[in-house]
Amino acid sequence: MWFRVNPQSSVPIYQQVIQGIRQGVAQGVVQAGDRLPSVRDLAVEMTLNPNTIAKAYRELERQRVITVIQGRGTYIADLESVPDRAQRIGLMVEAIQQLLVEAHHMQMTVDELRELFHSVVSEWERAKGRNDQ
Amino acid sequence: MTSSLVTVENLDKTFRGQKVLTRIDWAIPEGSIYGLIGSNGSGKTTLCRLILGILWPDSGLVAVGGVPLTLESGRARQQMYYVGADSRLGPGFRIAEWARYEELMYEQWNAARFQKLLKAFELEPSQRIGELSYGTKTQLQIALALSASPKLLILDEPTNGLDLVVKRQVLQLILDVVSEDHTTVIFISHLIEDVERLCDQVALLHRGQMLIDGPVDTVKKTFTRVQGFFPEGATPRVKDSLREVSPEWSGRMAAGVARGTPDGLVEQFRSAGALYVDVVDMDLAEVVRRLLEAEGYKRETFHAGTL
């Protein structure tokens, strides 16, 4: 799998699986219509509890990241308008504020932070470009 | 919520006057992989043997599939398979002979699966069991256990003596069968990382008492770490107002551990003058360490990750 799970992290494993798959979609490692491994196959491959994988898949389906077609498998869903967009933008704002606090304690200026942001974004896009080819 | 496959109620067990298990209440939900952890001599294996019905409790009740165990409980054991360090394999038997015995014994024996597992573990049916290494014997036991298609699989430190590559393979084969059959599993291990990876439920035994049990994510929330940033550092005034918490200081950060809800501790940090306060979840090893420390368990060699 393209992502790793750290069982010793304080983040629950099913959330790490959700995060990993969402990240893969965002980076273009998998694209709409791609088939994901079954719960059993993913559990075996990553040596994780099948119930945990099933829980992650249920949550991903609820978030409309994946669609489960009975008897055929699990697929990456088409990107569509996200229902709770406004609320999730709110969460992003909080995350950015957290970054600003962190930067302050590291004695970074806002410009330095902005520069860092740009370099991370371009690194990301370069990686995504590779995946798209 | 699914129903319980195994129910243990108010269980007591004594070995020659010595209390081994005290008032154990435990329920194992059907389809779960239940991690059972505890230090040596905490009563894990005894608890499993009580569930198997080969040990009998002094008082209390064990029920499997809703049926209480009695003196002779072979019928219940049709659905249970125990893999432990003291294996039942006869050293004089060849692998094929022992497999024949278990095939005659288990109604749900899956011969095709056994052949597949033998191949995966590179075992020859003509090999004599007494000539196998400890690790190979463990693999054979797991192959037999998975082929018996039990409803409850009890794995007592199943990866002891296996190297890392084989251990991963063994765990993967177990997971494959468990997801196919929806087997309920009791997974005893002193490797907390394995428990975190494989189990959705976890219980901690200590000196014959169940300190905690339930879903891993719930157990992890038993304790939370509260961290506060104090701009002026550990001044006497701050120290005084955090007297009850006795936090650990690292620079200007103070960290305390809360059992249950962290709200009270957060409030204390705030009123002591913390600039910002973070609530951080703990990993399972840390939770276990805290629980054991609360019971007065301390060892020099103790470190997170193993028991």
Added chain:
Amino acid sequence: MKHSMRGRFNLNGWILPAVRYREWRINRSWYILACAMLVAPWFIQLYNDFEVGPVRTLIIQLIGGYGNTTIAASTVIAGGLGLVVFWYDFSQGRLAYVLEGAVERRHVWWAKAFYVSATIIGAYVLTGIAMEGAWLAVGQSGVSVTIVDAMAYLILVHLVIAATAMMVVSAIGNVIYAAIGVVVMVAWPTLLQSVIEMVIGGSANRLEVAVQNLMAALSPASIISNHLSLYVQSTPKVVAFSRFDQWLIALWFGVWLGAMGWLGQRLFQKVLWERFFDAFYFPVLWNGVYAGLALITAWVYEAVNGSNLVGVNRLLLLLGIAAPMFFVWRWVVRQIGRRALWKIRSGVRS
């Protein structure tokens, strides 16, 4: 839940094919060996009687004087077989852990009983057929009823001894204690006889003769040595079985056999699993050890002090010394038991 419990998985039955398969596989050498040892002297005897071929001398030289001690030996073989099928299974077959499987103790006990019986019955049926054949070959048909009688008695008595051993070993884990236990159980009529003899004195009166005859009839060991040993030393024609009320004796041993079978299985079912690693499965049996030690102590004391008491007085003195010694030995053994050395053996992981 798919759970049909039919056919070979029917746990309600007495004999579970899986258990029987394993029993044969683990103990087959013992069963075959015991059967061969029971049969061998009779066949040597046949060789002797009929001078079959030149190998005879060689075989007799090889086996030596075995034939003369056959009766004592066969009793030991039957008792030993009952012991060994448990002892070997616990030590080499990991029997305690085998009980973790989908079997019940009842099945384990009866699988052993099945093969022990088959060994004894098989051995004497084989012997009987060979003897009948040999006698018929030389044209003597009149002995066949005697042979059938003798073999039937041998089967019954050896089953009694083997079942007694299986009962004892279902309660005692230490093979030496178990062997002593079997001897006591098999020889109790003889032991009782010597006690009675001690009480009524050495005079050969009518009462003593009656007691002696009764005890001889009750004891499986003396039944064989008194009335069947002649078989080995001579031809069947010599044996006069009609002296005994055959049916009454058969009934007595039948009852004994049934009681041992039932009791053995019950005991084996009631043992706490963790006790399988101890010398005695039931702690109360230690009292037997204390009693034995106390009696030996008292007997030695009497012998050394040359007591000239006779009859009841002598018995009372013996018991008078043994009674306090019981508690002394109990204290001593328990003190030893408290030491750590002893506890290493209790290999129950918790």
